[in-house]
Amino acid sequence: MKKPTMILILLILLLSTPVMARSFGYGFGYYGEEISDGPERLSSGMEISLAYRPWLLEYGNPSLVGKVALGTDQDKEWVIPYLQVGLHVDLVRTTNHPFNFIAHNVVAYTPALGVFYQFDPAREASTFTVEASLLKLSQKDFWYEVLSPFIAFNMDKGVVDSWGINLVRYTYFFK
Amino acid sequence: MRQVRLVCIIISLILLGTGCSSTQHMISEEVLSDSVPFEEKLSSFQIPSVQVSYPDVYYDGRAWRDRLIELVEGAEDYLITSAFLASSSEELEELYSALARKAESGVRVYFVVDGTGPFDMTETRFHLIPLKFLRESGVHLLEFNSISGARLVSGLNLLYRDHRKFLIVDGKHVALGGMNLNYISIGAENEQLQRDSMYEFISPELSSLILDYFVPWWNEQTWDEIDRDDFTVDETSLEGKETYQGWYVNQEPKSAQISKLIGSLLSEADHSVQVLPFLPFMDEEMITAFRMAQERGVEIQMIIPFDRRVTNRKGIEYMTKDLLDMGIDLRIEEERAETQRLLHEKLLIVDERYVLIGSTNINYRSMNLAYENSLVIDSPELAQQLKLHFEELYEGTVPITEEMAEGWHTLMNWPRFITAFFGG
Numbered sequence: 331m332k333k334p335t336m337i338l339i340l341l342i343l344l345l346s347t348p349v350m351a352r353s354f355g356y357g358f359g360y361y362g363e364e365i366s367d368g369p370e371r372l373s374s375g376m377e378i379s380l381a382y383r384p385w386l387l388e389y390g391n392p393s394l395v396g397k398v399a400l401g402t403d404q405d406k407e408w409v410i411p412y413l414q415v416g417l418h419v420d421l422v423r424t425t426n427h428p429f430n431f432i433a434h435n436v437v438a439y440t441p442a443l444g445v446f447y448q449f450d451p452a453r454e455a456s457t458f459t460v461e462a463s464l465l466k467l468s469q470k471d472f473w474y475e476v477l478s479p480f481i482a483f484n485m486d487k488g489v490v491d492s493w494g495i496n497l498v499r500y501t502y503f504f505k
Numbered sequence: 506m507r508q509v510r511l512v513c514i515i516i517s518l519i520l521l522g523t524g525c526s527s528t529q530h531m532i533s534e535e536v537l538s539d540s541v542p543f544e545e546k547l548s549s550f551q552i553p554s555v556q557v558s559y560p561d562v563y564y565d566g567r568a569w570r571d572r573l574i575e576l577v578e579g580a581e582d583y584l585i586t587s588a589f590l591a592s593s594s595e596e597l598e599e600l601y602s603a604l605a606r607k608a609e610s611g612v613r614v615y616f617v618v619d620g621t622g623p624f625d626m627t628e629t630r631f632h633l634i635p636l637k638f639l640r641e642s643g644v645h646l647l648e649f650n651s652i653s654g655a656r657l658v659s660g661l662n663l664l665y666r667d668h669r670k671f672l673i674v675d676g677k678h679v680a681l682g683g684m685n686l687n688y689i690s691i692g693a694e695n696e697q698l699q700r701d702s703m704y705e706f707i708s709p710e711l712s713s714l715i716l717d718y719f720v721p722w723w724n725e726q727t728w729d730e731i732d733r734d735d736f737t738v739d740e741t742s743l744e745g746k747e748t749y750q751g752w753y754v755n756q757e758p759k760s761a762q763i764s765k766l767i768g769s770l771l772s773e774a775d776h777s778v779q780v781l782p783f784l785p786f787m788d789e790e791m792i793t794a795f796r797m798a799q800e801r802g803v804e805i806q807m808i809i810p811f812d813r814r815v816t817n818r819k820g821i822e823y824m825t826k827d828l829l830d831m832g833i834d835l836r837i838e839e840e841r842a843e844t845q846r847l848l849h850e851k852l853l854i855v856d857e858r859y860v861l862i863g864s865t866n867i868n869y870r871s872m873n874l875a876y877e878n879s880l881v882i883d884s885p886e887l888a889q890q891l892k893l894h895f896e897e898l899y900e901g902t903v904p905i906t907e908e909m910a911e912g913w914h915t916l917m918n919w920p921r922f923i924t925a926f927f928g929g
Contacts (some may be wrong), residue, residue: 352725358658425728434620434651436729470726474655502659 352503355381357473359499361399363411365492367484368453373411375401381418381501386470391420395444409452411492412482414459416446420468429467440468442475448482450492457482457491463499473501527761528787528872531768531794543773547752547881550765555711556748557882560704562890569684569703570600570691576674577603580612583736585719586672587617589864590625590685594632596692605642614644615723615731618686619667620651627814628697629688647727649876664927665758668875670703670864676712676738680705681863681880683783683851696845702852704862704880707746709738711753711880718755749884756865756877763865763879764872767853770881771798774855779895780807781852782867784817786824786926791869795831805833808895808902810848811840820925822913825905836902843901854895857888869926 359377364370376399383393397414420440427439444461461480466473476498484491530536536546547554563569577584577600584607593601608614618636625633639646649667650656656663672680682703684690689699720733756763771778771794778798785807787795799805809825812818828835838844853861863879865871 356658423728434648434653436727438728470728471659472656500655500658502656502662504662 352471353383355383355473355501355503357381357499357501359475360497361401361411361494362497363399363401363492363494365411365450365453367487367489367491371403371409371411373399373401373403373409375399375409377496377499379499379501381473381503383503387420388423389421391423391440393418393420395446397446411450411452412459413449413451414446416444416459418442418444418461418463420466423468433467433469435469437467437469437474440466440473442466444480455484455491458485459483461496471503473499475499475501526788526790526869526873527759527764528790528794528869530761530764531771531790532797533765533768536765536768537772537797543769546769547766550762550769552752552754552762552766553714555708555714555751555753555880556743557706557708557711557751557880558743558746558748559884559887560706560882563682563684563703563705564700564894566684566691566698566701567694570597572705573672573686573691574600574603576672576678576680577607580607580614580674582675583613583615584672584674585615585716585736586686587667587669587719588684588686589619589666589668589670590622590627590629590687590690591616591618592622592625592629592632592636592687593634593638594629594688594692596632596688596694597686600686600691601636601639604644605639608639608643613735614639616644616646617649617667617669617723618646619649621666622648622687624652625687627687627689628693632688632692645729647723647729649726664874666875668864668866668871669755669878671715671878673712673715676709676716676736677707677742678705679708679712679715681878683849683864689847690849696842699847699849701849702862707742708751709740709742711751712738714753715755715878749882749887751883752881754863754877754879756875756879758874758876761872763877766879766881767861767865767867768794770853770855770859770861771795771803773859774798774801774803774805776803777854777856778803778805779852779854779892780805780867781810781848781850781895781898782807783810783849783851784866784868784870784925784929785809785821785828786868786870786922786929787828788869791867791872792827792830795833799832805831806895806899807831807833807835808848808898809835809837809905811838811844812847813840813845814847816921817925817929819913819918820921820929822910823915823918823922824926826910826914829905829907829910835905836899837905838898838902841901848898852891852895854888854892857892858885859883860888860891866929868929870929874927 357379362374379397395418442463446459448459459482463478465476478496481493482491865877
């Protein structure tokens with residue numbers, strides 16, 4: 331994807347937020363990924379995500395999440411290492427935790443697991459990905475995720491295709 | 506060059522967005538209609554009517570602070586307050602200690618402050634003590650739309666601010682107005698204390714309405730959820746008292762209710778309007794609404810405060826060239842000892858009968874980008890009282906002439922104007 335197109339998408343997202351509903355959100359993150367199945371490739375860059383969160387359940391709260399990553403590889407070439415669509419589930423929500431001091435308002439600890447269908451457009455490879463967001467804090471309009479590892483399995487070969495980590499991801503739910 | 510192009514695109518999109526301004530409703534057909542009575546118009550705009558007592562009016566911030574302490578000390582069940590800017594200081598220690606003690610004694614205290622509070626650039630910044638300490642006493646403190654690096658992700662939503670100022674105690678006492686709960690509003694002893702107003706009513710209907718809006722709004726913001734049924738209202742508190750008809754607006758950004766309310770008031774005006782807009786950053790529709798009333802023969806007087814903060818003052822001065830298009834008696838306060846205390850008050854009086862009070866500045870930002878609360882009261886007695894107050898202020902003003910406005914309309918002042926237009 332070209333830079334101006336990306337900027338346009340970001341602008342549209344930002345400018346359209348005030349008129350959207352609260353269940354929908356978008357996020358920005360920073361990822362790093364290594365492809366281990368085949369010639370080793372490394373990339374890192376920005377991840378953009380969209381989320382649909384229909385409920386606010388205390389246990390097992392599901393959300394539909396789609397992500398696209400855009401970064402540069404070890405040769406400084408632009409790459410889109412993955413597109414993901416899947417289910418992101420907050421295992422539990424509690425406001426009784428030691429991290430409240432970092433937020434202006436009450437923030438809940440909501441560790442989450444995600445399962446995604448992943449597609450690598452360059453290799454035309456489909457994989458099954460699991461992500462753990464164990465350091466995730468939530469407010470009603472925000473998710474803050476830090477150090478979320480993910481691992482992609484090639485189900486046909488039965489091997490690990492790639493793995494990586496999201497250093498940080500902020501997701502905002504529209505009002 | 507690319508960055509310049511990007512900035513231009515962003516500004517263009519913002520301006521495009523402002524084309525959808527809610528102020529177009531100020532001059533809409535339904536608002537201007539002569540055939541629909543005022544009360545019916547407001548009803549059709551879903552603006553509910555309420556019965557209120559004659560208010561106690563506070564013009565002195567420190568007097569309101571002392572009354573607030575009394576009200577806090579007297580709270581038995583719950584207390585809810587919202588202020589755009591709120592922070593403690595040496596002068597406000599007694600007030601905030603009283604709030605903390607009440608929460609510790611079991612009274613439920615809900616306190617909303619806008620997220621711009623820590624960025625208070627007024628004189629308050631030299632005295633500011635953040636309110637987080639109230640949480641330790643059990644005060645339910647909510648900072649609306651906090652500003653932080655992570656939250657930049659929310660984009661233009663950061664422009665939305667909670668500008669409301671109100672207080673409810675035990676569903677019995679209710680107060681609205683323009684005063685914040687910070688040093689310059691209710692704490693300062695000298696010329697730094699702003700001139701403003703607060704109105705205290707007895708009104709179960711108004712208390713109920715505010716609670717009806719507040720509880721779901723609060724629950725949208727925080728995990729610390731509350732139940733409307735847990736907040737009772739003393740239905741008997743108004744018995745035996747003279748009552749006045751009022752209409753209350755709790756505006757959410759872009760909801761257009763304040764625009765419709767003010768447009769209807771101007772449309773209703775027969776012979777006179779007095780206005781204290783505070784920051785008069787108006788768009789074309791707002792200016793047109795005032796001009797149309799003036800052209801019908803309504804005598805409109807508007808007082809622009811002298812703002813000793815240079816950036817704000819230059820922005821306001823830049824705006825005056827457009828404001829003169831209203832054709833009204835547009836005045837500005839003279840620079841003197843009294844006007845060093847900023848006139849933060851918002852007020853609209855129509856035909857010595859209707860008065861509009863509350864948090865709403867008569868400007869673009871309040872109409873479009875802020876949560877606001879306002880009350881119209883149909884009371885010739887109150888209108889007369891407030892008109893006398895207006896006339897006192899009028900004494901210290903001078904008319905703004907074409908020459909003055911032309912001299913202020915410089916390119917150097919445009920950045921101050923545009924910043925204040927969206928952010929003031």
